[in-house]
Amino acid sequence: MSKSKIKWDSDKIVSLSAMSISVITLVIFIYQTNLMSRQNYLSILPYLSISTSDSPGDNSFKLSLENHGVGPAIIEKVTFKYKDSIFDLTEYNDEIFTFLLAKAPELDSIKTVSYSTLERGTAIPSNTSNNIIEVKNSPDDYVLLQENLGKLLADGLYYEVIYRSIQNERWMINNHTQGPKKLN
Numbered sequence: 681m682s683k684s685k686i687k688w689d690s691d692k693i694v695s696l697s698a699m700s701i702s703v704i705t706l707v708i709f710i711y712q713t714n715l716m717s718r719q720n721y722l723s724i725l726p727y728l729s730i731s732t733s734d735s736p737g738d739n740s741f742k743l744s745l746e747n748h749g750v751g752p753a754i755i756e757k758v759t760f761k762y763k764d765s766i767f768d769l770t771e772y773n774d775e776i777f778t779f780l781l782a783k784a785p786e787l788d789s790i791k792t793v794s795y796s797t798l799e800r801g802t803a804i805p806s807n808t809s810n811n812i813i814e815v816k817n818s819p820d821d822y823v824l825l826q827e828n829l830g831k832l833l834a835d836g837l838y839y840e841v842i843y844r845s846i847q848n849e850r851w852m853i854n855n856h857t858q859g860p861k862k863l864n
Contacts, residue, residue, distance in 0.1 A: 728746065728749075730746075741815050742813070744809040753851075755803075755843050758776075773797065792818045
């Protein structure tokens with residue numbers, strides 16, 4: 681039996697080198713693509729929080745939903761729990777003030793209130809806020825809102841806002857967590 685040996689000439693060496701470089705380049709390309717994908721994934725992180733602004737001197741109270749993160753926060757669902765019942769905000773025209781009015785009818789006496797909706801699909805861009813309820817320049821309205829909100833919270837009013845990023849990552853905030861809690 682004779683053993684055949686591969687003859688290494690310059691053409692074979694150049695061909696093998698080119699194939700090796702191509703494989704190494706492919707591995708590096710896949711690695712870099714994975715890194716860029718992870719960086720993009722981490723760079724879009726909306727961070728919602730409920731903010732209150734209370735100024736007794738100006739008789740103003742403001743409740744807002746703020747996005748302190750990067751990328752828009754897209755509202756998926758807003759629910760409330762009150763006295764062992766769960767309420768979806770869509771039952772109240774997506775208006776928190778309408779929900780509060782149903783639970784505290786005394787709020788009907790407020791004359792100067794501004795409020796907005798929190799509809800499913802509402803996008804809150806980064807570094808902006810969505811005014812939920814605001815009362816200002818009215819001592820009576822300020823006191824009425826403060827007292828009723830305090831009473832509702834003391835009676836166990838609980839809120840939960842579920843939102844997502846444009847990459848479909850989901851988070852939830854409520855009045856028991858310190859910052860968003862990641863879902864799924």
